[in-house]
Amino acid sequence: MNTRATTFGFLAFLIALGLTFLIWSLQYDYWASFGPGAGFLPRWLAGGYLISCLALLVNELRGGPRVEFDGHGVRRIAVTIGLMAAATLATPVIGLIPSLALLMFLVAAFVEKNGVLVSIGVSIGVSIFIFAVFGLWLGVQFPEMYFFRN
Amino acid sequence: MDILANLATGFGFALSPENLFFALLGAFLGTLLGAMPGIGPSTALALLLPVTFGMEPSTALVMLVAVYSGVMFGGRIPAILINTPGDSNAVATTFDGYPLMQQGKGAQAMGISAVSSFIGGMLAVIVLTLAAPYIARVATRFGPPEIFALVVFGLSTVVGLAGRSVWKGLAMAFLGGLLGMVGPEIAAGQIRFAVFRELRGGLNFVAVVIGLFGIAEVLVRLENSIKIKHHSSTLRLLDMIPSLADMRRYSGAMLRAFGIGTLVGVLPGAGGTLGSFLAYTAERSVSREPERFGKGAMEGVVASETSDNASANASLIPLMSLGIPGSGGTAILLGALIMYGLQPGPLLFMRSPDVAWTVIASLYISMTLLLITNIIAIPLLMRLVYASDGVLNGVIIAFCFVGAYTLNFQTFEIWQMIVFGVLGYAMRKFGFPAAPLILALVLAPIGENAIGRSLMLSQGNIGFFLQRPVAMAFFLLAALVIVTPAIRALWRAYKRVTAP
Numbered sequence: 001m002n003t004r005a006t007t008f009g010f011l012a013f014l015i016a017l018g019l020t021f022l023i024w025s026l027q028y029d030y031w032a033s034f035g036p037g038a039g040f041l042p043r044w045l046a047g048g049y050l051i052s053c054l055a056l057l058v059n060e061l062r063g064g065p066r067v068e069f070d071g072h073g074v075r076r077i078a079v080t081i082g083l084m085a086a087a088t089l090a091t092p093v094i095g096l097i098p099s100l101a102l103l104m105f106l107v108a109a110f111v112e113k114n115g116v117l118v119s120i121g122v123s124i125g126v127s128i129f130i131f132a133v134f135g136l137w138l139g140v141q142f143p144e145m146y147f148f149r150n
Numbered sequence: 151m152d153i154l155a156n157l158a159t160g161f162g163f164a165l166s167p168e169n170l171f172f173a174l175l176g177a178f179l180g181t182l183l184g185a186m187p188g189i190g191p192s193t194a195l196a197l198l199l200p201v202t203f204g205m206e207p208s209t210a211l212v213m214l215v216a217v218y219s220g221v222m223f224g225g226r227i228p229a230i231l232i233n234t235p236g237d238s239n240a241v242a243t244t245f246d247g248y249p250l251m252q253q254g255k256g257a258q259a260m261g262i263s264a265v266s267s268f269i270g271g272m273l274a275v276i277v278l279t280l281a282a283p284y285i286a287r288v289a290t291r292f293g294p295p296e297i298f299a300l301v302v303f304g305l306s307t308v309v310g311l312a313g314r315s316v317w318k319g320l321a322m323a324f325l326g327g328l329l330g331m332v333g334p335e336i337a338a339g340q341i342r343f344a345v346f347r348e349l350r351g352g353l354n355f356v357a358v359v360i361g362l363f364g365i366a367e368v369l370v371r372l373e374n375s376i377k378i379k380h381h382s383s384t385l386r387l388l389d390m391i392p393s394l395a396d397m398r399r400y401s402g403a404m405l406r407a408f409g410i411g412t413l414v415g416v417l418p419g420a421g422g423t424l425g426s427f428l429a430y431t432a433e434r435s436v437s438r439e440p441e442r443f444g445k446g447a448m449e450g451v452v453a454s455e456t457s458d459n460a461s462a463n464a465s466l467i468p469l470m471s472l473g474i475p476g477s478g479g480t481a482i483l484l485g486a487l488i489m490y491g492l493q494p495g496p497l498l499f500m501r502s503p504d505v506a507w508t509v510i511a512s513l514y515i516s517m518t519l520l521l522i523t524n525i526i527a528i529p530l531l532m533r534l535v536y537a538s539d540g541v542l543n544g545v546i547i548a549f550c551f552v553g554a555y556t557l558n559f560q561t562f563e564i565w566q567m568i569v570f571g572v573l574g575y576a577m578r579k580f581g582f583p584a585a586p587l588i589l590a591l592v593l594a595p596i597g598e599n600a601i602g603r604s605l606m607l608s609q610g611n612i613g614f615f616l617q618r619p620v621a622m623a624f625f626l627l628a629a630l631v632i633v634t635p636a637i638r639a640l641w642r643a644y645k646r647v648t649a650p
């Protein structure tokens with residue numbers, strides 16, 4: 001993986017974030033009649049942040065340390081993030097506990113390469129534990145399966 | 151006498167069956183999480199913070215403080231057993247702990263290190279008991295200018311938390327400050343940077359913390375396929391109990407390391423890692439046989455662990471008396487105090503003395519429980535760590551999800567957690583420290599409120615700060631903290647150039 005490009009990409013993201021904050025903060029008053037306005041501190045913070053990011057960019061252009069990425073590892077991460085997003089989207093439809101049980105099974109079986117029985121056991125066991133602690137003991141109302149409502 | 155009476159009241163609350171149970175649970179879970187490589191106090195607290203929702207504030211804090219102390223105890227276990235420190239504070243423990251394990255003295259090293267951790271931590275709690283209320287009493291006279299100066303001093307410690315790059319630490323502190331600006335401005339109530347309707351109340355601190363530490367940790371583990379290697383050696387319980395002769399032999403090392411650890415812990419941002427390295431180096435320099443260090447010197451383990459635990463508990467002094475967190479872990483504890491509607495800092499002892507003294511009393515109890523569990527339960531803990539390792543990542547993700555969901559009973563907090571998890575992973579990869587971001591996220595809104603009130607009092611005159619000696623003292627301290635590393639670097643460069 002091109003590590004220099006990813007480092008510059010991350011710095012570009014951080015700088016874009018800082019610019020967004022800075023431009024957005026301009027619509028708030030710098031000074032109000034009673035003292036500093038809503039834009040006072042955000043402008044100073046965004047300014048300091050951008051200066052720090054630019055200093056980092058200059059350091060990087062001079063040749064910063066290389067960051068190593070493992071291709072297989074990055075794929076495992078991408079799959080896990082995708083599974084987390086899918087579980088979040090599925091939560092209002094199938095409920096939180098079933099979503100988590102599925103998520104744990106998929107991560108254990110396909111990302112961490114455990115056996116199917118171990119993965120099923122862990123996902124069911126931990127789901128029951130979560131329901132017992134949070135649902136029964138702490139009284140948390142989890143989202144229910146869409147089809148079971150009413 | 152006041153202190154003793156208050157402490158007795160604190161013990162009255164802390165010894166209630168409920169608080170005692172949660173202190174034991176926190177100590178056990180903290181040790182378990184601390185024994186997992188890579189999981190430090192910040193990650194452990196982030197993971198277990200949601201479990202405390204619905205509890206009484208004092209009970210929740212008793213459990214969180216026990217988790218915090220437990221992680222410090224637990225970090226030494228993999229450092230000695232498998233040469234992998236649980237967190238950076240236990241790095242110095244590996245230098246002699248693992249060689250001792252290879253020489254068949256692992257059980258003795260585990261026992262002595264547990265007792266050293268206990269003594270270092272307990273002595274620091276005594277210092278906390280005596281010093282924190284007095285510092286807090288002085289600090290209650292602070293007005294908005296002093297509070298603003300205190301916040302600036304707290305933020306200046308990012309230089310210490312920054313790790314290798316001060317620019318990266320500063321960038322993360324500024325970013326944390328900006329993220330702290332999302333939501334309503336305190337003075338006029340104007341909503342800022344609310345890109346989604348759900349952000350009108352601001353970012354959820356706990357969701358951010360769970361993402362930056364919990365999810366990011368899982369992603370790093372998944373990328374590198376981190377697995378704990380099994381060690382065939384067994385640890386016999388009887389070998390773990392140190393003899394009186396051992397205790398006498400290492401008492402000097404413990405006292406020296408306690409002094410160093412406490413001093414480092416009180417300084418915000420200095421961190422336990424620095425403390426344990428300093429104590430280790432000091433012990434080697436006073437030793438008659440310094441060549442044994444690194445090859446299995448028990449004093450090395452004793453020094454590192456005593457200092458690590460002393461600095462962890464000493465860092466609660468600025469947190470409880472001034473509301474200044476000096477590390478990622480104490481920043482999360484500060485966030486927990488705010489979340490439970492408590493006023494962190496000097497007013498904690500005035501407005502919620504029951505909570506403050508219960509927490510202090512529970513530290514004595516936690517340290518005692520930790521000593522017992524860390525001697526008796528080590529074999530069980532290690533089996534649990536080994537058994538859960540292959541499926542740990544999915545389980546951590548599930549707990550993070552539940553934790554984020556229970557914050558507001560909406561999936562929006564889960565999305566926040568995932569976004570900050572990805573950001574946290576990227577930060578770890580590119581060497582950006584997360585602690586300054588968390589510190590600034592907590593302190594920036596407090597600072598904004600304080601500077602607003604200060605400038606209102608002075609009708610916009612910045613020179614007003616010059617008339618406040620305490621505020622000026624904090625500004626000078628902040629400048630000293632920021633400038634010292636730069637001077638040290640220049641001095642090193644000068645010595646290099648002038649060296650023959």
